[in-house]
Amino acid sequence: MATxxxxxxxxxxxxxxxxxxxxxxxRGLDVVLVDRGDLAEGTSGRFHGLLHSGGRYxxxxxxxxxxxxxxxxxxxxxxxxxxxxxxxxxxxxxxxDPAYADRFAAGCAATGVDCEEIDRAVALKEEPRLNPDVSxxxxxxxxxxxxxxxxxxxxxxxxxxxxxxxPYHAAVAIHRDGDRVTGARLRGSRxxxxxxxxxxxxxxxxxAWAHFIAEMAGIEGVRVLPGRGIMIxxxxxxxxxxxxxxxxxxxGDIIVPIRxxxxxxxxxxxxxxxxxxTVIQSEVDAMLDDGEKLVPGFRRARALRxxxxxxxxxxxxxxxxxETRDVxxxxxxxxxxxxxxxxxxxxxxxxKLTTFRLMAEETVDAVCRHLGEQRACTTSTEPxxxxxxxxxxxxxxxxxRKEQHxxxxxxxxxxxxxxxxxxxxxxxxxxxxxxxxxxxxxxxGMGPCQGGFCIYRATGILHGLDGLTAEQADETLxxxxxxxxxxxxxxxYGDQLRQARLDDWIFQGVLGVEHLPA
Amino acid sequence: xxxGGNVSAGMTGIDELLRGSLDHCVKCTICETQCPVxxxxxxxxxxxxxxxxxxxxxxxxxxxxxWSVDYCSGCGICSMSCPQGVKIAEINAQARHKLKREHGIPxxxxxxxxxxxxxxxxxxxxxxxNFTLGFKPLRVLGEKTLGVHRNGPAPKFAGRRFSRWAxxxxxxxxxxxxxxxxGCGTEYYEPWEGQKIxxxxxxxxxxxxxxxxxxCGLPLQSSGLFDDARKVVLxxxxxxxxxxxxxxxxxxxxxxxxxxxxxxxxxxxxxGIEGDPDLKLVSERTYDICELLLELHDRGxxxxxxxxxxxxxxxxxxxxxxxxxxxxxxxxxxxxxxxLEVSEMNARCCGIAGTYGLKAEKxxxxxxxxxxxxxxxxxxxxxxxxxxxxTCRWQITHATGHKSAHPIDYLHRAYGL
Ligand SMILES: Cc1cc2nc3c(=O)[nH]c(=O)nc-3n(C[C@H](O)[C@H](O)[C@H](O)COP(=O)(O)OP(=O)(O)OC[C@H]3O[C@@H](n4cnc5c(N)ncnc54)[C@H](O)[C@@H]3O)c2cc1C
Ligand code: SF4
Ligand code: SF4
Numbered sequence: 001m002a003t004x005x006x007x008x009x010x011x012x013x014x015x016x017x018x019x020x021x022x023x024x025x026x027r028g029l030d031v032v033l034v035d036r037g038d039l040a041e042g043t044s045g046r047f048h049g050l051l052h053s054g055g056r057y058x059x060x061x062x063x064x065x066x067x068x069x070x071x072x073x074x075x076x077x078x079x080x081x082x083x084x085x086x087x088x089x090x091x092x093x094x095x096x097d098p099a100y101a102d103r104f105a106a107g108c109a110a111t112g113v114d115c116e117e118i119d120r121a122v123a124l125k126e127e128p129r130l131n132p133d134v135s136x137x138x139x140x141x142x143x144x145x146x147x148x149x150x151x152x153x154x155x156x157x158x159x160x161x162x163x164x165x166x167p168y169h170a171a172v173a174i175h176r177d178g179d180r181v182t183g184a185r186l187r188g189s190r191x192x193x194x195x196x197x198x199x200x201x202x203x204x205x206x207x208a209w210a211h212f213i214a215e216m217a218g219i220e221g222v223r224v225l226p227g228r229g230i231m232i233x234x235x236x237x238x239x240x241x242x243x244x245x246x247x248x249x250x251x252g253d254i255i256v257p258i259r260x261x262x263x264x265x266x267x268x269x270x271x272x273x274x275x276x277x278t279v280i281q282s283e284v285d286a287m288l289d290d291g292e293k294l295v296p297g298f299r300r301a302r303a304l305r306x307x308x309x310x311x312x313x314x315x316x317x318x319x320x321x322x323e324t325r326d327v328x329x330x331x332x333x334x335x336x337x338x339x340x341x342x343x344x345x346x347x348x349x350x351x352k353l354t355t356f357r358l359m360a361e362e363t364v365d366a367v368c369r370h371l372g373e374q375r376a377c378t379t380s381t382e383p384x385x386x387x388x389x390x391x392x393x394x395x396x397x398x399x400x401r402k403e404q405h406x407x408x409x410x411x412x413x414x415x416x417x418x419x420x421x422x423x424x425x426x427x428x429x430x431x432x433x434x435x436x437x438x439x440x441x442x443x444x445g446m447g448p449c450q451g452g453f454c455i456y457r458a459t460g461i462l463h464g465l466d467g468l469t470a471e472q473a474d475e476t477l478x479x480x481x482x483x484x485x486x487x488x489x490x491x492x493y494g495d496q497l498r499q500a501r502l503d504d505w506i507f508q509g510v511l512g513v514e515h516l517p518a
Numbered sequence: 519x520x521x522g523g524n525v526s527a528g529m530t531g532i533d534e535l536l537r538g539s540l541d542h543c544v545k546c547t548i549c550e551t552q553c554p555v556x557x558x559x560x561x562x563x564x565x566x567x568x569x570x571x572x573x574x575x576x577x578x579x580x581x582x583x584x585w586s587v588d589y590c591s592g593c594g595i596c597s598m599s600c601p602q603g604v605k606i607a608e609i610n611a612q613a614r615h616k617l618k619r620e621h622g623i624p625x626x627x628x629x630x631x632x633x634x635x636x637x638x639x640x641x642x643x644x645x646x647x648n649f650t651l652g653f654k655p656l657r658v659l660g661e662k663t664l665g666v667h668r669n670g671p672a673p674k675f676a677g678r679r680f681s682r683w684a685x686x687x688x689x690x691x692x693x694x695x696x697x698x699x700x701g702c703g704t705e706y707y708e709p710w711e712g713q714k715i716x717x718x719x720x721x722x723x724x725x726x727x728x729x730x731x732x733x734c735g736l737p738l739q740s741s742g743l744f745d746d747a748r749k750v751v752l753x754x755x756x757x758x759x760x761x762x763x764x765x766x767x768x769x770x771x772x773x774x775x776x777x778x779x780x781x782x783x784x785x786x787x788x789x790g791i792e793g794d795p796d797l798k799l800v801s802e803r804t805y806d807i808c809e810l811l812l813e814l815h816d817r818g819x820x821x822x823x824x825x826x827x828x829x830x831x832x833x834x835x836x837x838x839x840x841x842x843x844x845x846x847x848x849x850x851x852x853x854x855x856x857x858l859e860v861s862e863m864n865a866r867c868c869g870i871a872g873t874y875g876l877k878a879e880k881x882x883x884x885x886x887x888x889x890x891x892x893x894x895x896x897x898x899x900x901x902x903x904x905x906x907x908x909t910c911r912w913q914i915t916h917a918t919g920h921k922s923a924h925p926i927d928y929l930h931r932a933y934g935l
Contacts (some may be wrong), residue, residue, distance in 0.1 A: 126579075235541050236574045260574040302541035399575040400583035407560035414545065414571055447574070449545045498602070499544045 002195050004164065006032045008367055009183055009199035011171045011213055014044035015147060015353050017205035018154035019360030019379070020367075021163050026382055027364060027375035031163035032197055033155065034186055036170030038437050040151040043207050044353060045440060046309030047147060048231055048265045049258040050242055051075060051083060052354040053140040055090055055115065056249055058107030059100070064330040065111035068354050072141060074380045075357065081386035082150035084393055086257055088142025088242035089123060090115075091134040093293050096247040101136045104246050108140070115140050127239050129295045142242035143392075144258040147353065148440045153384040160385065167437075169195065174202065174217040174345075181217055181336075181345035201344050201367045208274035208312040210349040219340055221318030224349060226274040227311040229266035230283045232491065235302035235448050237262045237395075238295050245294065252290025259395070260416065260447060261304060264291045274310045279490045302495040305450065305487035314350040331359050335366045344370055412461065413454035415447020423458060427465055433472065435459065435480040450484050452503035456511060474516040481507060536609050536787070542602040543570035549596040549606055554867040555589060558886035562589035565596035568613070569606035582617040589880070590614065591871035591887070592740045593837040611739070611788045618742035626665040630873045631737035633702035667881035671870065671916030673707040673908070680709035684728040687716065693725040697761045699781070699804070701774035702733050703908035711908075714930040715773055715807060721933055722814065722821050731757045734777040736784070740872045744789055751785045752794060759796035762803050770800060773807045773924055775906045776838035776872060783841070806839070808906065808925055812847035815854070824932035826857030831928070832900035834863040834891060834914065836907035837871070848906060848925035855932040861898040865891035868905075870913035885917060892917045904928065 008024045010017045013035030021033040035041065054068035076083055092101050108115035116139045123137040124130055155165045166186070172194070173185040183199040204213040207224075214222035237257045245253035251267045267283055284306055291298035314332040318339070331351025336342040348363045361377045368375050383390065398417040402409060409419040426441055435458055438444050444458060445451030455477060463473040492500055507513045549565040550556065556564035568587045576582075587610055596606040618627075661668045680700055696719060704712040716726045735750035762768045772778040781804045785791050805813075814820040835846045852860045868888040869875050875884025895903055895918050903922040905911045911922035 236537070237577070240577050240579070297538075301538070394580055395577050396575050396580050396583045399572055403584045403586060406563055406586055414567070415574075417571075417575075448543065448570075453545050495541045495544075495602075498542075502544045502546065 003198060004032055004195065005198045006030045006164070007200045007371065008032070008203060009197045009201075010034070010203045010205055011184065012042070012205035012207060012209070013039040013151070013155070013165070013167060014042045014205065014207050015040065015151055015154075015356035016044075016207065016348055016351070016359050016363075017203070018151045018158070019356040020203055020205055020348070020363050021158040021165070022154040022384070023357075023360040023364040023377060023379050024367060025158040025161035025163045026378050027368070029364075029367070029371075029375070031158055032166065032199070033158065033163060034166045034169040034171065034197075036168070036189060038167045038434075038440065039155055039165070040148055040440065042209070043309050043312065044147050044151060046307055047353050048229075048254065048309075049144045049147070049256040049263055050254060050354070051143040051145040052352065053088055053142045054111060054113040055088065055104070055108060055138070055140040055142065056244060056254075058111050058113055058115075059103050060249055061330070062107065062111045064352075065107065065113055067330055067358060068352070069111065069113045069141075071355050071358055072143070075145070075354075076143065076392065077387075077390050078357075078379065078381065078383045079145070079150050079153065079387055080390045080392045081153065081384065082146045082393070084144050084146075084258070084395065086142065086144050086240060086242050088140045088244060089127070089130075090138040090140060090244045090246040091123070091130065091294070092136040092246045093131055094133050094135075095293055096245055098135060100247050101138070105138065108138070113140060127241055127243065129238050129297070130243065131294055131296055136246065138246065142244070144242065144256050145353070146259065146393075149386075150384070152441065153386050157385050171213060171216065174213065176218060176342075179341055180343045184216075199344070201346060201370045203363060203367065204345070204347040205349075205363070207349055208310045210312060210314070210347055214347055217336075217342070217345055219336055219342065219345070219347075221316060222334065222347060223315045223317045224274070225313045225315055226271050226276075227268045227313050228271045228276060228278075228308050229268055229311060230279060230287060230306060230308050231263050231265035232284065232287050232291075232306050233261040233263045233304045234291075234298075235304050235495070236260065238298065238301060243294055252287045255291065255294055259443060264298075266309075268311065271310065274312075276310070277308045277486075279306050279308060281490060284490050300494070302448070303491035303493075304448065304496065305484075306490045307487050312349045330355060333359070333362050333366060335369070337370065346370070412457050413442070413444045413447065415449055415454075416443040416445075418442045418444050418454070420461065423461060424465060427462055433462065433466060433468060433476055435462070435476055436483055439480075445480065445484065449499055449503060450488055451480060452499065452506060455480050456506075471517060474513075478513060478516070481513065536605045536612060537573060539603060539605040540570035540573050540609065543600075543604045544602055546601070549600050549604075552595050552599040552866065554593060554595060554869065554887040555591050555883060558889075559589065559883045561883070562586055565590070565606045565610070569596065569609045570604050572613070573609050576613060576616075582613070582620050584613070585617065587613045588617060588742075589883070591867075591869075591874040591880075591884070593867050593871045594841045595837050595866055598840055605787065608788050611742070614742040615744045619744075623741070623743060624665060626877065627741040627743065630666060630876055631741045631743060632733070633706065633737060634733045661878050665878045666876055667878040669916075670876035670881055671909075671912040672876070673703070673912050676707055676709050678709055680705045680712040681728065681730070683709055683713060684716070687713075689716070689720050689726055691725065693720075693723045695727060695765065695768045696724045697727050697729060697758060697768060697770045699731060699758060699770050699772040699778065700728065701772060701777040703774050708908060711773060711924050711926070714926055714935070715771075717935045718811075718926060718930055718933065719771070721935060722819070727761055729757055729761050734780040735789075736776055736780045737873050739780070739784065739788060740874070748785075748789050748791055751780060751789065752791065752797060754781070755785075755794065755796040755800045758800045763799060768803070769810070770804045771807050771810050772804065773906075773926065774908060775806055775836060775842065776909075778804050778806050779838050779841050806842055806844065806847070806906070808847040808851060809842065809844045811926075811929070812850055815851070821933070822854055824855050824929075825934050827855050827928055827932050828857040829902070829928075830859040830861070830898075830900045832861045832863055832895050832898045832903045832920075833925070834865070834868065834895075834903060834905045834910065836905055836910040837867050839906045848904065851925060851929060852904075855928060858928060858932070859900075860904075861900050863891055863894045863898070865894050867891070868910045868913045868917075870909045872909055875913060884913070888913060888917055895920055
């Protein structure tokens, strides 16, 4: 069995883990970053897309609000390439307590969240689909953030500084030597091969799965209460500003415009299993009703797909009832040396995507303590690869690029405008046969037809490039279609139903995918 | 659900109707196979791309990033052929409008989109103006300075105006009232078409009123000059509405298919004018001349004292006429005329699309678009070509050398008027 040796092993390749890897690599530490699946395939890749301004927490959780606005300002500079400066509105709809608006404004003022009340007419001019019956509107610096782009930029940045990044490698055991964690055993989820990593410090950044990793290390009382949330992506941008209901945070109260779609969310339902992605029809219905309150006509607009993500809500079962069981805490950093007397092991969980950088900073500070070294954090000023110019992206980018190559760049995914050369380049770089990996990087198959027209093309191209056998190519195609189908069936009505029928004719009727040799 | 779908309260209906209709696209590509422009040039990426696809990347506040949408001729074939009801051509028109607003509008587009100005300027000096238009060196200069193609099928000024004839004409003074909307083509270039229409209507027992009227704004609209187009079409609505307001039985009839389409549908669906009572009234009452005559015939009210016309003609239904969704009434009318042999052309488009084919950078595209039609005309062995739209007729004549006329010409001849 091969063995890798490193300063820091990071288990979990979500925003938090990738952020830790980037931070540690910037501080000159040697890093190995692993995930059981692809990077950002956990909660990070299933989140709502909002780079919080802090407004949402201004009344309920002032500390979270302060963290969000501080991180929001930092990330706009250092992670600009993955951020679209959409701006945000908090609107008082007829269903909201009108008294909350003043508390909201006061909360923003107290926590330093930039907030300006604007005229309803101005808001309606900017967002003509917004419910005309809103009574008050506040403008805040919300933004949307493309998590795949951001997480891969973090990983790439770390790699450029020597880090080794291993997606599809699950930690199956944590090695302990007395009071010390010394690393972990990994199993390649594709190859099945095992690998040992010896690490100075092991970071458990596995989010909603953190309790499993803690248990493997023999640590007690780390309890994560997974909270499942549902989101629905709509076919096009019904709003171009992040629109929040101005009320105490609740279900279905935000619409986030991100890339070519807008997403409504979300809910928070306790589940025992972080891998539980059940979609409950009544939740879909409730979400569409909520959309109707913000954008009248929402129910008649075309929904593309539904997915769920699982929040890691941390509860410390070990602490005395009141002392550290601090429910308003935005995130939890457990230094297991202080907590359990176990050296070389740190757990970071909870929090938000917006605060991943801060979480990483605190985590790597703890890592340095374990290593007995002093190294300063530079992630608040060092731009990520691609963000050197501090320029945020804008929606028209792909259209603009295509316009410059109208007749020489063949489009494979027409809806998301993915040209053939880009697809081939990415397939080569990622060296993967899983089209879902490519999807996350390029948005392949994420538009209106949900892969109906591009996936057979992409499979053919992959087949040619990678020298897959026909059976492997068939399998790749089938797997992708099954994944997409999971998200599509709960919103099969209206236009998306027609699309699904056409896609079905193509794949079942013309290509006979169900009868391809397996 | 309506074809447009997604009409929401806070949204002006137009944006919803158009942008919202992109939700219906299932990517079937039928429109791409039908678009006459993208089939002949790589400069235009096609209706599916420029319409429902690109629209998902367009944000009000961001600058336009594509020039290619300016190559859409606005012929409307895509919207007509889309089985899902996506308002493709209309989405393109909006995008073109935004592009023009941001990047300024060439003087050329300001000039050739104002037939009234041109007509007023050209009519009194018709021989000179026609000489200028026919004189190569000056046309070359016009191409270089204005971007109007030297070979573009520019019409000849008639040198007299239809409205003047109408004022001097004394009709029967009795019969059912009807309002005639003649449009600029008839006014300045082909006044005889208007005379024939008046005579046909009078022959069928109508008392024809010709209100003072102006351009419908279509040329402005198709070049993306929406604000000006709105003003112009509303002015026309104000001129026509009083003539039909008090009498529910009076209708408006026109022979310029694209201009009547503007009144019927495009002022609302492309320019987004809503809630204007004059326009609404005019829009509901407007008929295409062939549509009206066929309806009269269906009700047994059309005189059929036709004499034989022993000719073989080709008939091309222009795109804009098909946009009325009334089928091809001219063909059914032709069938009433003894002796008239008609070859129906089944090419998509002649290419001109109003003023599109006059523009220097688009002339070759327009000629390529029409190539199919021109070849069919040649192959048919027909003499003249009948076509409902004047700019299409000019293009067909320019390209094939065959004489062309409005369908009512043949009815007029058959009536022996
Ligand atoms: C519905 C929903 C909406 C949200 N919306 C927002 C929002 O709009 N804005 C915002 O700021 N925050 C939002 N959040 C919160 C945010 O998504 C999370 O806080 C954040 O993504 C957590 O990142 P993470 O890296 O800690 O966890 P994850 O992204 O879950 O990463 C943990 C990783 O660990 C991996 N892993 C697990 N077990 C193992 C193992 N044995 N070996 C190796 N790897 C393993 C998993 O595969 C996973 O990739 C939302 C959360 C939910 C649930
Ligand atoms: S014909 Fe209609 S549904 Fe088909 S691709 Fe074109 S716009 Fe889409
Ligand atoms: S309006 Fe005509 S030219 Fe424009 S996209 Fe549609 S079919 Fe093509």
